[in-house]
Amino acid sequence: MRTAIVDHPLDPTALLAEVASSESGASTLFVGTVRCVNDGKDVTGIDYSAYGPMAESELAAIVAESVARFGTDRVVVEHRIGTLSLGEASIVIAVSHERRAAAMDAQRYLIEEIKKRVPVWKREHYADGSSWVGQGS
């Protein structure tokens, strides 16, 4: 397993290759991307920022929980920070497991917990301004 907060473009194919194994019957790849419309507003880009040390440790803790729950340590998660354009990947999660159901369950667990717990924030930019997502400002 490996986790990282990075400030460069993500390479989903490379992460998928990193977890692949002949012992696996399934590999799953989740790619979160910047969407062009949110809450009815046209988004032009997003700035992601993080509380670096805690984001790293919380991400690692979530992956460790996933390993214990779903029984595979062939997990790689990278979260990008910085300024992202429409369609660019903000997060990639690759999981490989003997069984497809466990691979998919682990993936779902990882993304849902990451969204709840990892201290990362996004500021959406629009044609006419910007706002922090989920913060009422």
Added chain:
Amino acid sequence: MELNVLLFASWADALGSSSVTLTVPENATVADLLAAATTRAVGRSLPRPLVAVNHKYAKPDLLLRAGDEIALIPPVAGG
């Protein structure tokens, strides 16, 4: 005692800084710190944050010590 508190996202923008020094009583808890932070931010429309102490989410009754790394964590939006 005086505590240095890290700020992020809307809180950092509203207070114009990535950290702030808050004065709390000796043996202050996380709840005391939140009260001091709320007072500092009075009049601004900010989401209620969680508090992280030494990179972990902290419960309201946790005692704070000089030297702890303390951060206000507004609602996260990663992924």
